[in-house]
Amino acid sequence: MAAYLSRSAAILVDIYETKSEISTIGAGIAIWKRSWQVLEELGFEKDCMERGIPPPRDGEGKNFG
Numbered sequence: 001m002a003a004y005l006s007r008s009a010a011i012l013v014d015i016y017e018t019k020s021e022i023s024t025i026g027a028g029i030a031i032w033k034r035s036w037q038v039l040e041e042l043g044f045e046k047d048c049m050e051r052g053i054p055p056p057r058d059g060e061g062k063n064f065g
Helices: 001-004 033-042 043-050
Strands: 029-031 063-065
Touching: 001 033, 029 033, 033 043
Parallel strands: none
Antiparallel strands: 029 063
């Protein structure tokens, strides 16, 4: 998500991590309907779909990780 948002010059992105090492535990991402709507408004829905992330249906979150 941060990578998509940082592509816009109007959006500044900072990422903070509490762990000193990177692991796959806890790395899941969920995209809910409202989050998808924000991505649409920012023009990123096509990028998401090209990367195999389909829009969620009402009441459902898409989990990736």
